[in-house]
Amino acid sequence: xxxxxxxxxxxxxxxxxxxxxxxxxxxxxxxxxxxxxxxxxxxxxxxxxxxxxxxxxxxxxxxxxxxxxxxxxxxxxxxxxxxxxxxxxxxxxxxxxxxxxxxxxxxxxxxxxxxxxxxxxxxxxxxxxxxxxxxxxxxxxxxxxxxxxxxxxxxxxxxxxxxxxxxxxxxxxxxxxxxxxxxxxxxxxxxxxxxxxxxxxxxxxxxxxxxxxxxxxxxxxxxxxxxxxxxxxxxxxxxxxxxxxxxxxxxxxxxxxxxxxxxxxxxxxxxxxxxxxxx
Numbered sequence: 001x002x003x004x005x006x007x008x009x010x011x012x013x014x015x016x017x018x019x020x021x022x023x024x025x026x027x028x029x030x031x032x033x034x035x036x037x038x039x040x041x042x043x044x045x046x047x048x049x050x051x052x053x054x055x056x057x058x059x060x061x062x063x064x065x066x067x068x069x070x071x072x073x074x075x076x077x078x079x080x081x082x083x084x085x086x087x088x089x090x091x092x093x094x095x096x097x098x099x100x101x102x103x104x105x106x107x108x109x110x111x112x113x114x115x116x117x118x119x120x121x122x123x124x125x126x127x128x129x130x131x132x133x134x135x136x137x138x139x140x141x142x143x144x145x146x147x148x149x150x151x152x153x154x155x156x157x158x159x160x161x162x163x164x165x166x167x168x169x170x171x172x173x174x175x176x177x178x179x180x181x182x183x184x185x186x187x188x189x190x191x192x193x194x195x196x197x198x199x200x201x202x203x204x205x206x207x208x209x210x211x212x213x214x215x216x217x218x219x220x221x222x223x224x225x226x227x228x229x230x231x232x233x234x235x236x237x238x239x240x241x242x243x244x245x246x247x248x249x250x251x252x253x254x255x256x257x258x259x260x261x262x263x264x265x266x267x268x269x270x271x272x273x274x275x276x277x278x279x
Contacts, residue, residue, distance in 0.1 A: 001156075003180035010152035010186060011193075016100065017151070019194055022047045023092040030081055040084060041073045053091035086137045089196075090118075093140065097147070104154035110147060113230060114140050119268035121226035127264050128222070128254055138203055138223050145187030145204075153179075170243045172208040184208045211249040221253030229265045239265075 001009075026043060029035050044051055051072055058075045059068055069075045076084065097107065121139030125132070149157045160178050164171040172182035188205025199216055206213040207223035224247055232239035240246055240258045251257070256264075 006153055006156065006179050007181065007186075007189075010148050013152035014148050014190060014193070017096050017148075019089075019092050020047070020050070020095050022050055023088060026085070026088050030085060037076045038073075041076045044072050044076075044088070050088070050091050050095065053094060054087055057087045057090055082132070082134075086134060090137055090140055093144075100151070104158055105147075105150045110143070113234060114143055116234075116268065116272055117142050117226050117230045119271050120229050120265055121222055123264040123268045123271075124222050124226055124254070124256065124261065127256060127260055128218075130218075134199065134219070135222060135226075138200065138219060139226050141187065141191070141200065141204055142207060142223055142227050143183065143187070144190065145183035145185065148186055148190055149183055168243060170208075182208060210247055210253065217253045221247075221250035224250040225254065225256065225261055229261060233265065233269075 022043065026040070029039060029043060044054055054072065055069060055075060058079070069078070079087070094111070100107070118136045118139035121135040121142075125135035146157070156178065160174045161171060163169075163178070164174040167174070172184060175182040184205055184207055188201050191201040191204055199219065202213060202216045203219040203223045206220045207227060210217065210220040210224045213220045228244050228246060229239055231237065232244040237244045239262060246258065246261075
């Protein structure tokens with residue numbers, strides 16, 4: 001099966017995963033220069049499941065709230081428009097995959113890994129003095145290309161994992177050899193399909209090789225480091241060595257050292273347990 005056929009299978013499988021209508025409505029509302037926060041709160045309150053996730057994310061450790069927020073209106077009053085958008089997108093992505101079952105992978109394990117990466121990216125950004133929600137969202141979506149590959153070409157994806165493990169080689173390199181593309185490219189492709197911003201598309205597409213990117217270099221380098229930190233921890237590897245070696249451009253882009261990266265991961269690990277229930 002050639003590259004075009006494989007991508008078509010992934011696209012076909014991806015049709016069962018769509019962002020909820022409420023997210024699209026929120027996008028439209030926020031694009032209106034005359035929108036009010038009361039309208040935003042009313043829209044979010046219409047979906048009980050999304051409202052619950054919105055409050056859980058708002059109250060999770062990465063948002064540094066000192067007192068628990070129990071009402072959507074109160075949460076909205078404390079957030080800016082970009083934060084509201086990004087938190088709703090986090091909740092919407094989780095909702096999009098509700099009920100999807102696939103025998104070739106463990107959805108719970110996938111989300112645990114993704115949330116771990118989200119917290120790690122968020123903490124790395126904090127280390128760099130950056131306070132915004134986008135690193136968290138990038139970390140959450142970093143591996144989403146694999147999810148679509150598991151849905152569309154499960155057997156081939158499993159073979160790539162086995163080969164990468166056997167040869168002690170980075171998985172994205174094995175995927176490129178076998179398929180002509182890697183999970184990062186598929187993730188970026190789906191971000192484009194969902195009409196998400198280039199500030200998400202580009203870092204997700206290039207985080208495996210951040211030296212290849214010319215826009216959103218900081219975000220791409222940050223996501224590269226976060227992804228490797230999580231991989232090394234979960235696979236009992238040595239961060240910074242072998243398949244977990246860090247692209248030097250990523251360190252330059254972010255100003256981080258390997259030691260500071262490991263410190264950030266330690267903090268993210270402590271935050272992780274209390275927040276997994278959100279997803």
